[in-house]
Amino acid sequence: MSHFARKLVDKLANKAAPQEEYPQHWPMQVNNEPTQVTIKYTRRNRSIGLKYLQEGWKLYCPQNVSPKKVRSMLQSHHADLQAFIDRHEPKIHNRVQQQENVPLQQGSEFFWLGQKRRIECELAELESGLIKEAQAYLHPKVAFYAEQMQLAPKQIKVKNYKSCWGNCYHRRGLVQFNWKLLQAPEWVVDYVIVHELAHLVHPNHSRDFWSLVQSHYPKTPQAKTYLKQNGGQMMLFLAE
Numbered sequence: 001m002s003h004f005a006r007k008l009v010d011k012l013a014n015k016a017a018p019q020e021e022y023p024q025h026w027p028m029q030v031n032n033e034p035t036q037v038t039i040k041y042t043r044r045n046r047s048i049g050l051k052y053l054q055e056g057w058k059l060y061c062p063q064n065v066s067p068k069k070v071r072s073m074l075q076s077h078h079a080d081l082q083a084f085i086d087r088h089e090p091k092i093h094n095r096v097q098q099q100e101n102v103p104l105q106q107g108s109e110f111f112w113l114g115q116k117r118r119i120e121c122e123l124a125e126l127e128s129g130l131i132k133e134a135q136a137y138l139h140p141k142v143a144f145y146a147e148q149m150q151l152a153p154k155q156i157k158v159k160n161y162k163s164c165w166g167n168c169y170h171r172r173g174l175v176q177f178n179w180k181l182l183q184a185p186e187w188v189v190d191y192v193i194v195h196e197l198a199h200l201v202h203p204n205h206s207r208d209f210w211s212l213v214q215s216h217y218p219k220t221p222q223a224k225t226y227l228k229q230n231g232g233q234m235m236l237f238l239a240e
């Protein structure tokens with residue numbers, strides 16, 4: 001085969017081979033939730049960048065390397081990138097909330113079940129509307145966990161608390177929740193549900209209590225950390 005023919009065969013073979021595509025997203029954990037982080041390609045350098053913009057996290061990858069190389073770079077830096085997000089996420093969450101908190105008005109943004117949402121009604125109607133939503137959300141969730149834990153609360157209430165996320169009157173079988181808790185992501189809300197239900201068995205914070213909570217909700221330590229970092233800000237929402 002002539003040199004030219006060989007080259008042509010190579011070229012055709014290359015063409016026929018399926019072109020690997022550049023990844024457009026990369027799976028990461030944001031706020032302890034699996035999230036597909038969007039990738040942008042830039043000409044600027046050969047390293048990976050990570051930035052938080054209005055619409056969320058963005059990865060920046062070099063476009064002057066092959067898709068395969070991009071994937072292997074992302075894989076080898078995954079742990080560092082994840083650690084970066086974990087370190088900055090609570091601060092960002094707080095900052096966004098602080099911006100929204102003052103002054104609160106129609107059109108302001110707030111968090112609901114970990115998602116950004118806009119205030120669409122009169123401020124005066126907001127709290128009662130959110131309490132209703134919280135009730136609709138919490139009732140089936142509490143029923144779900146109660147069944148898992150083989151417990152039967154008699155009554156579930158949602159109200160406004162100034163300094164706690166929930167309450168349990170174990171003799172009456174009553175569990176109560178602060179509607180403001182629903183600013184947190186679902187996995188944090190779930191922890192508080194399990195916590196209050198566990199008080200039906202242990203009306204204290206004994207070692208037995210915590211092991212019951214932990215056995216039904218393995219992400220308990222992360223949820224407690226989340227509330228420690230964000231709870232103060234969440235309590236301020238719509239507080240006079």
Ligand SMILES: [Zn+2]
Nearest residue numbers: 195199204205
């Ligand atoms: Zn408790």
